[in-house]
Every structure is written in C-alpha cells, then in structure tokens.
Amino acid sequence: MSRKQMHLATILSNGLGLPYAWLEPQVDPADYANIHALVRYAKAAERGKLDFIFLGDFLAQSQRSEAHAPGQTLEPTVVATAIALATDRIGIVNTVSTTFEKPYNIARVLKTLDVVSGGRMGWNAITTSAPHAAANFGRAIDDRETRYAQADEVIQIVQALWGSWQEDAWIADKNARRFTDLSKIAPVNLRGTYASSRGPLEIPPSKQGQPVMAHAGASPHSHALAGRYADILISEVFTIDEARHQRESLRRAATAAGRNPDDIKFFAGVIPTIAATPAEALARRGRLVEPDIIQQVHYLGRLIGLPLGPDDLDTPLSAAQLSAARANPGDPRSFRALEVAREGWTVREVLHHAVIDFHPAPIGPPEVVADHMQEWFEAGAADGFWVTPDIYADGMDAFVDGVVPLLQQRGQFRTEYEGETLRDNLGIDHQYGLRQPHSKP
C-alpha cells in the first residue's frame, strides 16, 4: 500500500539554491532574507501535491566563503508559520535540535504550529554535532553516545507534553461555566539525566493530534533513534545499493524497537537539474560547479584513485586511466563518478554532472529525473524522495510542472492529497502523547 506510490518532499533552505545559484541572472540575491520568496516556493510545492516542505536548521554561521550565500537566514519557526498560513494541504517538517533546545520549548512551538497549520507539522528531531553551534550556547559538543541519550529523553518528554492536555479536555460549556475539564490536563513530571519537565503543556490537540516525527541521519545511533520514534527518515545515499542497505538497516531498527517497519518512510535525496535538452541541463548544472572546478578535479582524483589536476579538465580519461581507476569504497559517490567517466565525457563534463554533491543529481529533461526516481522506487531503495531544487527561482517550478506530472501519469505519485493532515497524506497512524509500547511482532 505505502509501496504503491512514492512520497515527495522538498527542502527550502536559503531560497536561492546550490551555493553558486545566487550568481545566476534569474536569481534575486535579496531572496536570502525574503519570506515571500520562501512562501512562493512552498505554494509551488503544494501545487505539485508534495507531501511536505522540510526546513533544516543549523545553529551557527553557515556561510564559509564570500562566494556562497548563507545556507539559511530566517529562523524556521517564523518560516513555518508563514508557510502554514499561505497553504492548505502540504505538510511542514521543522528541524529542531534536541541538543540545544529545551523540551518544553520544542513541544510548545511545534504543537502551536500543528494547531495553526491544521495538523500539518512534523518534527525533524536531530542532535547537533557542530562545535560552532555549541559555542553559540556557551557549551562544548558532547560525545555521540551522550547526544543520542539526551535526544531519546528529549523526544519522550516532548511527546509526553504533547499528550498532557488530553484529547477531550476542552469542554467550553458556558452553562456549566467549565472551559476545560482540568482533571484531563495533568503534569508529566518527567525527570531524566539530561532533560526534565513538569508540564502540563497548555495546548489542545491539532487536527492530526500532534506532529509527525522525522529524523535525518545515517549513523547506527541515528537509525536506532529513528527506529524507536521516527515516522520519516531522511537519508544521504548515492546508489541504489547503498540506499537499500540503509533502508533495511532502518527497518531492522524499527523491528527491534517493536514497531512495524512499514511505519517508517525512508526518503532518499535528489538534486535534479531540469532543462528542455540534456545539453542545456548539463550546461546549467555545470555553471553551478565551475567556481569550484579546480578543487573538484583534485577531489575526483582521490575518489577514483587517479592523480588528476587542472590539466586533465578538458580531455576524457584515457583507456589507460580508466583501466587504472578504482572507485573508493569509502565514498559511494565514487561509483557514480566512474560510471559517468566511462561514458566518455571530458573530466570537466564529468564534474558538471555534479558527481561530487550532497545527493544524486539526475540532469536532463523531466523524463531523466522521473526515470531516476521511478528506478530507485521500484528497486526498493526508497519510500520517497527529498528534492532540493538546484536554483529555486525556476528549478522548483521545473520540478513541479515537469517531473510531477510524469510521475502522476506513470501512477507513481498522487494526483490529489489523500486527506487534510500530514498523517493522512503519509499514511501514518494516529499518535497522541507517548507511543503505546508495541509487542514485538
């Protein structure tokens, strides 16, 4: 059932696109601080019936070079509110760190957003491992063990707070002068090693009860946490084999936690570049790669085990080079890089294929992108895709108006939202408060 059609999400980062997108003529660089631009992309995504908008969050300076725009400018609660009020059906999944935010605040902000959006929120619960983020809170980063133990406590407290105003606590009986039944709004009194809260949280249920749970990550700790709590996992995978492997690991973690593995949707990333012809698409993506081409050619050499430099850029790899090349098993992008190199492109063109990027990059007319997604989906590599437009200014529309209709025609994607809430559209069971313990299947 959930395997019949894929789910689709998109991320609105800085509203510009890949690091050099802001240099393109169609991009207004002022959009980096323009909430109306983000809202416009969210509305486009809703036109495409996408499941949800994902908002990342990094609690530190994200701009590392003057040539890049910052990865994020506006605080995500504010952005989510703007999107919630300008849309009707699409979900919104906000990243909030379990390391530097307090459970009472997390619970309050996200449940408010869930009420205001009419039951369309999700929480991407992640730990923070960046020392610069810790320094913004006057702290140092804890080891991974501690961060994930804290995350586990924080998630439990947040969910308990969500449930602390019972679903039928609101009465509003004017004759009896009873606004609520106060016996149904009770403290949670949770005290952990890393986090505590008394409660209750004075917010009623949303249309879907409480936010959906997401997690982004790939480490064993990450999968163990997601296996216990997540409805959605966002991954970073470069090949179908790697994706299947990670999806299976996640499903085992869910089973180990006593859950039905079908209850977690595994999302694979994709950063498409779409144009009318393959050549135009490659040129478009190439422009976004060019400023880093010298760094990238050296990096490519390390990926495929050849000593490459700027002098190699404008010729294809020779037969001798290709037979000496070896994909580096430590970086799964090396397999794709070698595959493209074997097609006979010049080294520069290989790099223009964005073989060194954060997610796979189908580049070409809409069919190329739809084919990539269908192939992965049918191979059991993903339950859904997490799509980053290359340049938001026209890349979001290109995906929504070019790729989505193809996926719909092929029966791979919905033509209408299943329901009103994010739970409805993802097919996720009702949950209110802490999840009831499951018996092992």
Next chain:
Amino acid sequence: MSRKQMHLATILSNGLGLPYAWLEPQVDPADYANIHALVRYAKAAERGKLDFIFLGDFLAQSQRSEAHAPGQTLEPTVVATAIALATDRIGIVNTVSTTFEKPYNIARVLKTLDVVSGGRMGWNAITTSAPHAAANFGRAIDDRETRYAQADEVIQIVQALWGSWQEDAWIADKNARRFTDLSKIAPVNLRGTYASSRGPLEIPPSKQGQPVMAHAGASPHSHALAGRYADILISEVFTIDEARHQRESLRRAATAAGRNPDDIKFFAGVIPTIAATPAEALARRGRLVEPDIIQQVHYLGRLIGLPLGPDDLDTPLSAAQLSAARANPGDPRSFRALEVAREGWTVREVLHHAVIDFHPAPIGPPEVVADHMQEWFEAGAADGFWVTPDIYADGMDAFVDGVVPLLQQRGQFRTEYEGETLRDNLGIDHQYGLRQPHSKP
C-alpha cells in the same frame, strides 16, 4: 515632542478577554486556539493606528480554574509572525524570558521577526519568577538578584549578536562573486557568569536595524534594568500619583544609566469597558465580575478596612461605614475603591466598577475612556497606554472606533503613522548592536 501626543498599545492575550469573557454570548470560545481571531484583532488595532501589539508570555499552565479560559494558548513567535504578515505598520512587542531562553535563540527569533515585519518588532525582556515555569525546564527559581544579573548579561549578548552582522556586510556583487563582506560578520565571543555566546548571528539588519527594547515591571531591579536598556516600560499603576511616582523613578534610573530620560516611554495599563450608556457599560463589566463577587466582597473589605461579606452586597456603605473606612496604602487600588464607594453605589455596584482588577477600568461611553487617558496623559502620569479590551469580540472595535477618534479629534493621538518602523512611530533613535556608552548628561 514625545509629550505632545500619547502612544497606544494593546495586548492580545488569549483572544477572548477577561477571565469570564468567554461566557458572553458574542464570544466563540474556540477562539482561544484560533490564530485568525488574533490576527483580526491586530488588524483592528492597526486600523486605529496603535503603536504596537503586545504579546505576553508565561512558560507554564495559566488556567487556574475550570471557569476561566487559559491566559494564552498559542506560542508568541508563531502569533507574531501571523500578525506581521497580515499588517503593514503596527509594531509587535514579544515577551521572551531572559531566565529560560538562551541569548542565541532570543536574538535569532526576534531579529528574524524584525526582518520579516519590515522593522516593526520589539522585545519585552523580562525575568521569570514563577516556580511552575522553572519546573517546566527542570529548574528552580533563582533569587531576584541573580535573575536580574542574568537578564543584564542576556540582553547585552542578544544586542551584541544583533550587531554581529554589520549593517553594510551584504554586498551581493555577482561580478565579484561576493555575497557578503565576511570581515563584517564577526564573532562576539561574550562569556558571562550566566550566559555566553560566540556568534556571529547570520541575519542582516531589518528596516529599523534591530528590535526596540521593552520591559514590564515595577520593582527597583526592574526599573534599574529598564533604565539601562528599555525604550518602553509597561507598568501596573492604579492612580495618577502612583504612575507619576513610578515614571519619575524610571526616568531617574535612565539618567543614572547615562541616558536621556525622554528616551524611555512609560506606558500605563487600562482595561476599558465601553457601551453606549454608563448603565450599559456598568452592566457589561458587572457580568465579568459577578462570578467572583463573593471573593471580591471579602477582598474589598480588606482593601478599605471594613468587615464586608455577601450580606453587604446590595446596599451602599452607610455613613458610619464610610467614615470608618481607610484606604490600605499597601494596595493602591484601595483609593479608587473608596472613591467609587463614596459615590453612593451599592457594594455590588462598586465591585462592578472593577475596582479589583489588574489595571484601572474606565467604564462608560467612549468619552469616559478618552477622558481617563487624557487626564492621565496631561498630568504627566504616562507617555502612553497599554489597553486590554474587556471582551475582544466587540471590545477591540469599540476602543478603535469609539475612543481613538475622540483622542484624535482632541489632538491627543496620531491620525496617521509617522513612519514604517516601530522606531519611527515611537520616535526612538536608531540602535544597532550594543548601545554606545552615553556620557552622563
């Protein structure tokens, strides 16, 4: 100049009104969790050219009786965003606790809101003294000395973070491939006893630079803090004498901090009840008092030094009682209570005048409310008023459409916004980052 016309603010608490407002027939009790109701009242306030909307915040359960609605349901960042996007000129002042929120988060959320609103935000920086709020963060309440020392550090760090992205750091030069001048986005590296942050905060200036500073409180610690940092002080005062006294104390605190005392606007609270006739207005306010009438009659007795009980409700105080009565100097509301009692009302009617409430309560046709405000303003008791509608459903419109035009006709209040930002409308100097030290005047 700032004394020529008064400033006006209103508070949107739960969107219902005084504790028993939800019982009135014109009130939809579902509004307690309805962002659209709050936005509607904000738009009405903007129609009245009010300076700002104030959003309070209490980090714990606010509902103490089943007969009351909670004081607040939706988290204020979300509410402020909704209001910012639905309005153009009115300011929004959000309360954020310096006790339980981290400076990096405070700075980030409020500067984002300032950018998104086009320079219309303010920060009501207060300490939290409620043990139930502390328990929601797994903590206990510190003594007042510590809370205010922490507030001082937190405010400094927040303002330094606001200034850490310099006003001219954004370049967006596509030819030179420079998005920003990174030398103008620098860490603050502030380490205090109670709070620390590295920075920088990656958010550009808003149309007014950074949010305006407000503070609500009355203790000597509170005035000392406000004297150092606030542009706005919200007070709780019941008589003109008390208000003048507090306003002078605040102005002395500003002078002691090396500032011009005219740079802080002192707001006095008022909870008007407006109707076509005095009798209708008194009946309306009376309905909001009646559920507590028994408690209140005992309380009134303590205020004016008489043993009053339910049997006294339906007669005026006798000449003997009136001559024995003494206003309790520990509670300034006692003076007003005695004044009303001397007018010959029954004890019940005295209480219907809302003599026991959080702020003075002018009750009657719009003229009565306008007279109250003009009298206080001309007596130097306030620079502005902080208005709580009794019942939002019709009380906000009654103030905006009834009282504001009178104040405008009398030249006491603006007929058009002076500018686009909250600083423009309050007449507050530009500030970016930490305030430059002033020489003592």
